[in-house]
Amino acid sequence: MPPSIPQFSQLRQWLAPATGDDVRAALTRKRLDIHDLAALLSPAAEQFLPEMAARSREITIQRFGRTTQIYAPLYLSNFCINRCAYCGFAAGNPIPRRKLTLDEAEAEAMILYERGFRHILLVSGEAPKTLGVDYLEAITLRLRDKFAALSIEVQPLDEDEYDRLFKAGITAVAVYQETYDRRVYDRVHLAGKKCDYDYRIDTPDRAGAAGYREIGIGALLGLADWRAEGLALGLHLQWLRKRFWQTSFTVSFPRLRPAAGAFEPLVTVSEKNLSQLMFSLRLFDPDVGLILSTREEARFRDGMLGLAPTRYSAGSCTAPGGYTSGEHDGEQFSIGDLRTMNEVCAMVAAKGFDPVCKDWDREFQV
Numbered sequence: 001m002p003p004s005i006p007q008f009s010q011l012r013q014w015l016a017p018a019t020g021d022d023v024r025a026a027l028t029r030k031r032l033d034i035h036d037l038a039a040l041l042s043p044a045a046e047q048f049l050p051e052m053a054a055r056s057r058e059i060t061i062q063r064f065g066r067t068t069q070i071y072a073p074l075y076l077s078n079f080c081i082n083r084c085a086y087c088g089f090a091a092g093n094p095i096p097r098r099k100l101t102l103d104e105a106e107a108e109a110m111i112l113y114e115r116g117f118r119h120i121l122l123v124s125g126e127a128p129k130t131l132g133v134d135y136l137e138a139i140t141l142r143l144r145d146k147f148a149a150l151s152i153e154v155q156p157l158d159e160d161e162y163d164r165l166f167k168a169g170i171t172a173v174a175v176y177q178e179t180y181d182r183r184v185y186d187r188v189h190l191a192g193k194k195c196d197y198d199y200r201i202d203t204p205d206r207a208g209a210a211g212y213r214e215i216g217i218g219a220l221l222g223l224a225d226w227r228a229e230g231l232a233l234g235l236h237l238q239w240l241r242k243r244f245w246q247t248s249f250t251v252s253f254p255r256l257r258p259a260a261g262a263f264e265p266l267v268t269v270s271e272k273n274l275s276q277l278m279f280s281l282r283l284f285d286p287d288v289g290l291i292l293s294t295r296e297e298a299r300f301r302d303g304m305l306g307l308a309p310t311r312y313s314a315g316s317c318t319a320p321g322g323y324t325s326g327e328h329d330g331e332q333f334s335i336g337d338l339r340t341m342n343e344v345c346a347m348v349a350a351k352g353f354d355p356v357c358k359d360w361d362r363e364f365q366v
């Protein structure tokens with residue numbers, strides 16, 4: 001059943017009438033509804049950013065403690081049958097293509113293990129005939145005893161496929177809608193299965209039905225009005241929470257980065273805008289995990305620590321085989337924060353927070 005998210009144009013209308021009084025009211029409420037979220041995302045809230053940051057910090061520390069989860073992506077393959085205008089992996093882009101063998105993927109994972117990572121995100125382009133469920137199951141079985149958390153960010157799968165990978169040892173699924181504006185969605189998804197907006201938006205439901213511990217949703221910022229994307233994310237989250245109350249959820253807010261294909265953002269989303277978006281989601285859903293990846297620069301990530309995000313990637317490479325070779329050829333996008341895991345953990349500790357590499361164990365699973 002698809003989530004009931006109104007048309008993007010309607011979401012924008014919800015944002016328009018918000019006033020300073022609406023923002024003040026939202027800042028004092030314990031439980032926020034979707035109209036409060038609209039007020040916090042609205043232009044009227046911009047003058048309240050310091051108050052929003054303070055409240056967001058208070059809630060974040062109350063719910064998550066003084067901790068920051070640390071993870072790294074492991075790119076398995078950059079083959080992709082889709083043509084997303086904004087992505088370096090898009091079919092047709094003249095980049096060196098590579099799919100890691102299972103031995104190579106395991107070697108990359110062991111480099112991350114030696115660096116101290118216990119949560120890795122397995123990422124690939126969407127090319128099911130090149131890298132399908134058999135491969136994902138096989139690599140999961142090889143890695144499951146080493147890593148406490150194994151997440152996937154791969155092509156959307158059917159429920160029985162999610163079920164198979166869950167049984168193999170995958171703990172979490174991330175699938176981003178990219179944009180909830182259907183018109184923009186159609187404009188930037190030029191070819192391939194990803195053109196099907198409805199199949200994609202149904203994907204978190206299929207993963208939820210398979211019983212995953214955690215599901216991640218997100219919007220790629222730079223495609224459409226970020227305020228309306230924030231409202232759509234809130235509604236999507238609310239929908240998923242009602243259906244899968246035992247599941248944890250995370251939201252990502254990747255901003256577009258330079259990549260092969262030289263796509264230019266369709267809208268500008270500043271660091272200030274991204275901060276407002278993260279504070280708003282934190283106030284709306286105190287328990288949601290918020291991810292701030294190495295797409296963002298070190299200065300911004302350092303400043304946001306403890307204010308809303310709960311999970312940082314570190315020492316990332318977005319090219320398959322990049323941890324072994326040290327090369328970035330064939331990467332999905334360029335990284336903003338180039339620090340190593342140790343450097344990111346040192347920053348987290350210097351700010352009085354604990355960097356957490358493991359917060360889950362398979363033994364907990366019943």
Ligand code: SF4
Pocket residue numbers: 080081082083084087088089090091124125126194
């Ligand atoms: S965003 Fe994903 S599906 Fe689209 S081209 Fe890139 S890897 Fe392929």
